[in-house]
Amino acid sequence: MAGGLALSLAAGAGLVWAAGGGLAPPAVDPKVVHAPLVVPDRIVLTPTTDPATSQSVSWRTSAAVTTPKVQLTLAGTGVAKPSSTVDATSTTFTADLGYDVRQHSATLTGLQPGTTYLYRVGDGETWSEWLEFETARTGNAPFSFIVQGDAQNDIKSYVSRTFRAAYEARPYAKAVLHAGDLIDTDDSDAEWGEWFGAAGWSNGSMNVIAAAGNHEYYPGPELAEHWGAQFEYPRNGPETTSRIAQLYSENVYYTDYQGVRFIALNSNFPGDPEAFAAQTAWLEEALKNNPSKWTVVTFHHPVFSVSSGRNNAAIRDAWLPLFEKYDVDLVAQGHDHAYGRGNLVANESGLPAGASADRSNKGPVYMVSVAGPKYYVIDPVGDNNWTQNGAHLRTSLANTQLYQLVDVTDGEMHVESWNVSGQMVDAFTIAKGADGTKLVTTDTTPRASGPGSTRGGIGRPGLPEPAVPGEKPTEPETPTKVVPVVRATTSQQRYGTTAPVRVSATIAPVAGAVPPGTVTFRTGSRVLATGVRVTDGTAALTLPRDLAVGSYAITAQFVPTGTGFETGTSTATTVRVVKASSTVTISGLPAKVKAKARRTLAIRVAVPGIAAPAATVTVRVDGRVVATRTVTGTVSIKLPKLRPGKHKVTVDYAGTANVAASRVVKKVVSRR
DSSP: OHHHHHHHHHHHHTOOOOTTSSSSOOSSOHHHHHOOOSSOEEEEEEOOSOTTTOEEEEEEEETTOOOOEEEEEEOOSSOOOOOEEEEOEEEEEEOTTSOEEEEEEEEEOSOOTTOEEEEEEESSSSBOOOEEEEOOOSSSOOEEEEEEOBOOSSIIIIIHHHHHHHHHHOTTOSEEEEOSOSSSSTTOHHHHHHHHHHHGGGGGTSEEEEOOOGGGGSSOSSOOHHHHHHOOOOOOSOOSSHHHHHHHTTTSEEEEETTEEEEEOOTTOTTOHHHHHHHHHHHHHHHHTOOSSEEEEEOSSOSSOOBTTOOOHHHHHHHHHHHHHTTOSEEEEOSSSSEEEEEEGGGGSSOOTTOOTTTEEOSOEEEEOBOSSOOOOBOOTTSSTTGGGTEEEEEEEOSOOEEEEEEEETTEEEEEEEETTSOEEEEEEEEEOTTSOEEEEEOOSOOSOOTTSSSSSSSOOSSOOOSSTTOOOOOOOOOEEOOOEEEESOSEEETTOSSOOEEEEEOOOBTTBOOOEEEEEEETTEEEEEEEEOBTTEEEEEOOTTOOSEEEEEEEEEEESSTTEEOEEOOOEEEEEEOBOOEEEEESOOSEEETTOOOEEEEEEEBTTBOOOOEEEEEEETTEEEEEEEEBSEEEEEOOOOOSEEEEEEEEEOOOSSBOOEEEEEEEEEEO
């Protein structure tokens, strides 16, 4: 059994995702698990156009409930006593599992700004628990929100970890953004049940701001019936025609919350010219007539793709100019099942004094993330959909479940990306002056807390609670900062090598023992590896064979998992990646040939360790170009007829950014 277990775990290490909701079939019929009752479930808050004075709430029951209601009261220290009751509207449909579902929605109006309310939903006899929400304050005020990428697959088994980790980090966040593909199959009631179950009661205490992904239309062709029934979103989207109004109802919208305009777009219709144009025109109006200091836009298909082989050119051509024109702060996207964050290269010039392009930029931040366990292969950092379209992919990461914490304070929007194991993998701060001038700066140290960390404000108590009533608290001990020493086996690596450089980080013992923790390796803002275990005081990383040509300053950051230690980052060690060598050979051309006979050259290009990349081959006879071809490995070229006499045939392989050029010369005598 021990050997079998070890084999299972080894295979699991390479597992990308498992279809169908887990690694084993459910033990109970989904109809039994997800059938609605008279007891309310799937309670969710959604924002209105004025979240300072109103709040929408939706929930689900069986069709037996015919008098849905919401009871409301101000939050207090005693037992809640309803001060008002609001009737709800209902939508009934038959779920794919065969039972009838009744969804209920109500919008509570006439509320006071910045006020905490208690509410419960039910039918007058059967009620939910009392839940709470706080209305938005008027004007700009600090708050936190969460960003989640695609959930989509294995939601109960794996996505629940992501949702709960984010909620644990910011339990008093005011909103959570979902960038599409909340589920895999549009009208699967079991998947929607798992999505609500993964979030638990947090959906009933913070506003859910969701964008529709392609899987909310799969297999389609219409948007999931659940969407409009369970999400009560503002109906302020495009309405140029009745068709457009119906198409975008409650899936293209905006809301303004404490100085932030949140805009949700639907990126599923670039192939519908009328609909796409209407949404693009609406987007410009929403950006142009924006009263808020900050702007956050979310949609599914990214402007710049992280995953290999993807390119949303229509989205980029239509919306990127608007994001840049109106200087949107954060564009949160999904779809690629990987992480990426960056900006236009053009926004790295003209920076203020003291700022450098390696850490800072102006303009919008484009971010792609994933919450679930389904992953795609990402393109190399030096050649991808970003670099091919004038953008700088500052950070990318594959095979990792992530969530983002966003803290909005006076003059700053600070964003941190965390994995489900509790390690920060990326962070940046958008600083904005009173005159609107903005600078985005990459951060390397996580912040201890944000506005959504505690009920009453920013930060956490500086002193622990007394262990005994009346006992004087003591100042906490200053943690020990652990700084690794990083070394490389050699300072140079050849592109495509079969023996890549090994980088090691050594952790010195503290008080006779190596501190527990992991190591994150970076070069600049790019994460090379995260969560690398420390074994016998050392964590090691083998550099990728396909690391692009260039100079890399590699650092190691120690992330403690125990108490009493503080994160520390090493000084950098530099590894230079040089071009791979290439060899070009020809066959089919003997030293002596018959005059006026045409010969066919077989040209082969070889690169040690890798397949030769496509590049130009130029053939010359006596210095004159007779043929130019693109070769990937081998190519055949027919020479022109040679006049009698001596000739020199030259074949030049141009090489690429990562592979050196090479040449072969052959002398030939042509005789009659």
